[in-house]
Amino acid sequence: MTAKSSPNCARCVKGDCHPPIKAGETPPMDRLPAFCPMRHQPEVIEKAVAEYNNPEVKEFARQASKQEFEGYEQLPDGLRKPKNPRILELIQFARKCGYKKLGLAFCVGLHNEARTLTEILENNGFEVVSVCCKVGAVAKESIGIKPEEKIFGAENWESMCNPIAQAEILNSERVDLAVMLGLCVGHDTLFIRYCHRPLTVIAVKDRVTGHNPLAPLYTSSTYYAYLMGKGKKKPPPPF
Numbered sequence: 001m002t003a004k005s006s007p008n009c010a011r012c013v014k015g016d017c018h019p020p021i022k023a024g025e026t027p028p029m030d031r032l033p034a035f036c037p038m039r040h041q042p043e044v045i046e047k048a049v050a051e052y053n054n055p056e057v058k059e060f061a062r063q064a065s066k067q068e069f070e071g072y073e074q075l076p077d078g079l080r081k082p083k084n085p086r087i088l089e090l091i092q093f094a095r096k097c098g099y100k101k102l103g104l105a106f107c108v109g110l111h112n113e114a115r116t117l118t119e120i121l122e123n124n125g126f127e128v129v130s131v132c133c134k135v136g137a138v139a140k141e142s143i144g145i146k147p148e149e150k151i152f153g154a155e156n157w158e159s160m161c162n163p164i165a166q167a168e169i170l171n172s173e174r175v176d177l178a179v180m181l182g183l184c185v186g187h188d189t190l191f192i193r194y195c196h197r198p199l200t201v202i203a204v205k206d207r208v209t210g211h212n213p214l215a216p217l218y219t220s221s222t223y224y225a226y227l228m229g230k231g232k233k234k235p236p237p238p239f
């Protein structure tokens with residue numbers, strides 16, 4: 001169980017960090033929930049906000065915020081309609097930042113997608129370098145994987161995923177922006193740790209849902225109720 005004073009924005013129903021007030025008004029700070037980080041860690045937030053005084057960081061944040069704004073069409077009735085798929089946003093944002101050379105770190109299971117994405121990015125004027133997760137052709141045994149833990153069978157060669165090499169190659173290529181495509185849970189963690197270039201994600205790996213890991217959340221009260229574990233409200237039977 002999470003302690004009350006630990007940040008727990010996921011459980012917040014008030015959302016006083018984004019109140020429906022007019023520009024220039026002050027957000028209410030007197031009714032924050034007990035688990036609100038604005039209540040318990042104001043000094044951390046203040047230090048973080050000071051980081052935006054760095055001109056380079058500020059400009060990057062400004063471009064990201066502009067990209068967010070441009071993701072919507074403002075409708076006459078005051079509503080907003082989202083309009084750009086993430087691939088287009090990647091192209092637009094890279095242009096905003098003046099990036100020319102993009103580095104794709106992709107999973108071998110998404111080789112076709114990597115090829116298509118490369119073509120799209122090149123057709124939009126970018127230089128693209130790409131590195132597959134199996135780069136190096138290093139046997140899985142070298143990191144302690146047992147023969148019976150190999151996906152394609154004990155008797156077969158199996159290259160380990162090598163996210164550190166992917167990151168170091170993109171570092172050495174000095175890409176303007178590294179783009180992760182479909183790396184596995186854990187391999188992505190290593191890639192992020194070793195990549196020293198600006199980094200974004202175009203897609204994450206989900207072998208079951210066509211790389212849409214949120215899909216089970218949308219049916220978590222029916223088909224994916226088992227993910228909730230025991231003792232939760234009994235879901236309606238799926239049909």
Ligand code: SF4
Pocket residue numbers: 008009010012013014015016017018032033035036037038
């Ligand atoms: S920052 Fe505070 S007000 Fe905002 S979502 Fe988190 S708990 Fe809620």
